[in-house]
Amino acid sequence: MFYIHCPYCNERRSEEEFHAKGQAHLMRPANPEEASDREWGDYLFFRDNPRGLHQEMWVHAAGCRKFFNILRNTVSYEILETYPMGEQSSVLAEMTAGRERGEPRRAAGAVA
Amino acid sequence: MSKVEVFQQQPSGAVAAESPFHFSRQRNPLAPAKGEAGVIMAERPFLTHLILRGTPEVLLGGVRNVTGLTLPQTPCSMNSKEDKSLQWLAPDEWLLILPPGSEFSTEKALRGELGDGSYAIVNVSGGQTVLELSGPNAREVLMKSTSCDLHPRTFPEGRGVSTVFAKTGAIIRRPDAQRWELVIRRSFADYLYRWLLSAGAEYGITTQER
Amino acid sequence: MTQTNRLNKGGRIDRQRILNFTFNGQRYEGHAGDTLASALLANGVNVVNRSFKYSRPRGIVAAGAEEPNAVMQMGATEATQIPNVRATQQALFEGLCARSTNPHSELLSTLGNLFAPLIPPGFYYKTFMQPASMWMTYEKVIRKAAGLGRSPRESDPDHYEHIKRHCDVLVIGAGAAGLAAALAAGRSGARVILCDEQEEPGGSLLDSRELLDGRPASAWVESVMAELANMEEVLLLPRTTANGLHDHNFITLYERRAEHLGDLVPEIDGRKPARACLHHVRAGQIVLATGAHERPLVYASNDLPGNMLAGAVSTYIRRYGVVPGKRLVVSTCHDDGYRAALDWAEAGHQVVAIVDARKHNDAATGHWVRLAAKQGLQIIYGSAVIEAKGKNRVTGARVAEIDIPEFQTRGSVTDLACDTIASSGGYNPVVHLASHTGARPVWRDDIMGFVPTKMTGLIPTGGATGIYALADVLKSGIEAGSEAALACGRQSPEIDLPEVDRIEIAQAAPLFQVPHPKTTLRAPKQFVDLQNDVTAAAIELATREGFESIEHVKRYTAMGFGTDQGKLGNINGMAVVARCLKKSIAETGTTVFRPNYTPVAFGAIAGPHRRELFDPERYTALHAWHVDRGAAFEDVGQWKRPWYYPQSTGESMHDAVARECRAVREKVGVLDASTLGKIDIQGKDVREFLGRIYTNKWEKLPVGKARYGLMCKDDGMVMDDGVTTCLGDNHFLMTTTTGGAAGVLEWLELWHQTEWPELDVSFTSVTDHWATLMVTGPEARHLLAEMTDIDLDRDTFKFMEWREGDVAGVPARVYRISFTGELSYEINVQAHYAMHVWKKLFEHGDKYGLTPYGTETMHVLRAEKGFIIVGQETDGSVTPEDLGMQWCVGYDKPFSWIGKRALTRPDTRREDRKQMVGLKPVDQTVVLQEGAQIVFEPKASPIAMVGHVTSSYYSPTLGHGFALAVVKGGQKRMGERVYLPMADGVTQVAEIVSPIFYDPKGERQNV
């Protein structure tokens, strides 16, 4: 059972207080009427499903009721980072920067 | 008409009121615990419960002026003074608990202070109640019910959290070293009453009417 | 003295306390401090079970969790039966009543031996196929033969507790390493939990030959336990097994509080304690001090009673004062095997020989080897017991010289007469917990065992890491405890290790399966997994048949699938596979262990969440009244809602509902509608927000008015509905369905927090705050007028408006909305006062015929009006247009509201989608079945279904049955006939009509 750091309550709480809400950073198309059926289908149903690092959205349902983002490994279940809505993962940013500097990839798994 | 409808919901005359635990106490009256009771339950019914929403910047001054309480900005903390308390629930949400009957006047006063800003005040007094737990085994009973760490090192006085409690939710607060408070939703009151009787049975559990 | 194998002195049992127990109906005596197994051995009970596949007699092998054979049915009464109790872990208590799960029978045993060649692994895959119709019969026979114990047939009279704990350091195992670790962590001031699965702490120290600080090791255990017990932040949990390790250091501890007291929990001081408590622990650091299990050797007929683990022999002698035989042969490949012989000899019994697989030169340096030699015990080097002789008990051991690398015996075979063979092939570190979260243990050749891989927050120590020398174990325990404390920010003080003699240990030989002069397939059975009757031959056969992966072998032979989960046999099995495939054990791989470490009662996992505590029951503020009135209740989500109110005269549901319906249509009724979800919404942008989330328009709803709204998901399918009221320009009250309340609130938060944070809105649930009393019927106005100061005049207080005022002396918000089609007032008061108002309604309402009605009547009345119930008319595949609710869709709203775009996808544009219609049965006496499937062509084959009945009732108002349904293209098929072929062979006929059956112009609600 996960122990999840809520970025708003600023402490870790047990998984049962949270609901998993699927892939993070999903954007509703700004102009739905202009989206093709294909684009709309992609938005509705097609999600990242990586074996490794995954950015997810969770909500602290029994606590502060806030949605937030988690960077989690879907194999080891390690949570690398939680961060508020509207922000980007600093861990992923650092990993990308590291790759650009030519550092070896982190062993934790492939980045989606 | 006002942009927000503030409504005196309390009867002016004598009207029989029933607290959320009214039914439970009638159906399942608690016999005094045999020997020393490990856990003592006491409802503090009919208190004023107001939910405040907004940014601290908007709320801080007005709230202090009206209630004399400082808006707590540390997550999961509360400030209390005498029979008033103000608890952090979320970065933009607080629970203000005051003596019975003050919801209308307080909301009016707050709105008067806060003016036309972006905030919300909601009276939820009818929908929840406070249950006080004390006694040497009060913490054990709570530990059976919540996955939050209640050890004094991590749950000092003045802390309050919203969490899963048994199979529903509740707010757990520690106003002082001797007492715990649960803030419970009305519709779950009877379930939680029965739950607490079951959890407290091994220690002896009794109630104290105030 | 009945306890023939009990020594006159020694052991940790209480000889003053005699406990009576029965086994297979026979009465025996044991002592306090015994396990069921030690008491049985004390009484000379050889055969405790028969094996399930070959029906061979089986005796006790081990002294702990790894025991495969002594699995008992326990319980003196039907309700207190416990299946599959491991006798080695069951404390003896007065009156204990145990039976073999599969009692031994000579006949079955003979048959088993006769047919054994016909039932190699996987035989059932190869047979029982002809004739096909017979399989269910064959299966019955197979099922009867299989299985161990039996389930009780009555409900459990005991109860179980749960408690959730947090700690800095959880130490699992109170043996040498665990005690040292707990001491180090405890002295640092960290919050420590120390759990141990046994009846008393100490682990192997309780039967150790070694001294600590010059005293018996058990004295050190006592002093450490005393110190730990005095530490405020240390919790000691005896009889507690860490049975499952889950992600993020969440671990469950199974504390058996009363299993040592009886099969029924006795009352203590007037209170009945829980039978067991499951601790849900979140640990900062876990110290894994679980020690190691001894590994037996695999040789022919190694399953005969009298074949035991060497360490178990020592445990029974030293801890329980029981010598499980007279004449002992030890077969070993490492020093520790000698300890059984030394203990046996010291108990005054005959050691026939110690057979050591190592050559003299390789073994002789070992401390215990030298001691045995000094004591004049016969040692046969370079050899092993290759076969046990006997029928229901060992009568002899066949010994031969062996060549381990070549896997063969050399020279002649010597027969030694004995009644007990103690074997030891080394140790398996108890790594189970460390692999519960998916990590694979790693094979180490030097210790010939698997050790845990490195994991965050988990520190293995002592035997669990392959450290066996006592001095090293203590040291590693202290280090682990200090490291764990440090990780939690606490510094452990220096800790003096107790003094212990460092003893010389000679290198062990890698022996698993012992070679036999015959090939494995032809030799007498060499058991690897005793409980599942898996032999070395079976494993070899599996590999010959192409089952080469260890997982294939396990599944094909069932190795490791027993209640001991392969603790005894898995490593030997892997060694056999490795030998057959000519690979190393490391290459053969391991299997990941899963929770539980040892089995846990379902009741303990379920805990106190049973019956009325299984799931919360939610009550409205009027619940007591409904109960007193004798209401039948319906479960709606977690709510208990009055379904109907039968009158005391035994009125049927049909009659009650008809009466309630008539009351509303003709007079006045009242419904407790408090369960509807209610969300207070405030902010400058509420109208904009509502316009995005609802399908219809909200920008112009004036203060004082209410409007019905429909909510879709972005796939265009209806998800909820309800009436939302404008209380002020920046203040709205949304209502939701009873079941949808929590989901809708989260839905609103989702869109606000993730997509439109710029909108000024905030949502607060006021479901529990407001009680909702729906007064409806032609007399509603007259009734309410008696009780309120609100002007109820039809032109001042119009339909779809709300007013504030006093009702029965209580300030109320009254909404003129209707779900019945009648003149209705929905009274909302703060819940504290709801009962007062409700009772006053009945005081005034009697003369108007006020009748309380429940959800069933509500459903009939709303269906007569064609009002939908989300979840009944809809199922996640229904759009607003399918419901014929285009009037509730704002096609030209500027913002592309949630669900809009999806409505123009090819499938949602289809004209033949299933659409909601009314159905009128042609036969007026018929009430169609809800869920009945609808067809256009009843005689066609295959028959094409075109829809189904979603709601169907008898209408006392209309005087006939009527239904709502979805039908393909139904909205254009008004007046057509459809057919409903039913299970009883009758085909019902109905006409497609408008879904509004009653008062289509809506005049009655508008009066």
Added chain:
Amino acid sequence: MERYSVFGLIKHALSYHENWQKTWRSPTPKKEYDVVIIGGGGHGLATAYYLASRYGVTNVAVIEKGWLGGGNTARNTTIVRSNYLWDESAALYEHSMKLWEGLSQDLNYNVMFSQRGVLNLGHTLGDMRDIQRRVNANRLNGIDGEVLDAQQVKEIVPIMDCSSNTRYPVLGASWQPRAGVARHDAVAWGYARGADRLGVDLIQQTEVTGLNIKKGKIVGVHTSKGDIGAKKVGCVVAGNSGVVAGMAGFKLPIESHPLQALVSEPLKPILDTVVMSNHVHGYISQTDKGDLVIGAGIDAYNGYGQRGSYPTVEHTLQAIVELFPIFSRVRMNRQWGGIVDTTPDACPILSATPVEGLFFNCGWGTGGFKATPGSGDVFAWTLANGRAHPLAEPFSIDRFYTGSLIDEHGAAGVAH
């Protein structure tokens, strides 16, 4: 290859079982195959078997990165039923059911298909409405089933608490007598042996590392043991479908979630049918070995760890003890998790892809095991003919763009 029979068993017993043949060969991969199937689980092996036995395509390889049948085939609760709601899925699962009914004889391998009946319990009025609807649909689709009231349920499972004392009393159930359970591993092994006998190459311990696509057409696969050519490729890799789709450059509407199960210690026969309850979240049956096999709900997060969260198991056992209070003292031996590929409508994807010659069979969610024969046959036909089998047509990826979903959440066995 020899046929299995009791006589064969006696013959082998007389020779100490020294002469059994390999159940399947360990062939060296050829340069090229007519069809390469990625994934040696139940579905992949069934596909290969039917390609060879029914559609005459024998130049086939199955490439498996681990051991045959090592995925969800080895980790499910073995329930077989066909009482699905919608015509499209009912047809597919009933096709499968019919193949199950002769499977042991067809394969000459006893898969121990036990038609002991499945009960799907209803606990609320809404449940019962849905059950009526589904059973009515099943009946008109030629699928056996009836609706039972609580008393009839009690007659079938006397040990279940069907009283009104429970929190959510049993109001009734749907009952499919032909449904049941089977021995999961045997299904994989039986298909493997059958396919091998017909010349299919089963290549274990070989991982597909990439797809060889030329001009939008598949021409082979790259593997850890070298390149293998293929005229057509069928991908049947539950739990990894997204990864292989990624190699081909497209996405799938699939998320992989943990689905947990557990077993008790072995018991004497006590439960003779399969009991499922969506409302209280649990399903249970007893194996021939005596274990109670219990299925839990799907964990809400994505996970490939073959394990889920503890509360899911706890809630399931609460449901089981609520339904069967007599099991309170029965003990849980072991728990584990499978990886289920869930689609938005709880229905599988059996589909051509943007790459010519590349076909996908995935997204079976909780329905995979029971569908094994039907999925294999339909997919084999699809690979043999290069276009979707009529039963597979509704299950194309296109439905997620047109909106013609087949929402089986209610009938899929686990509410989520």
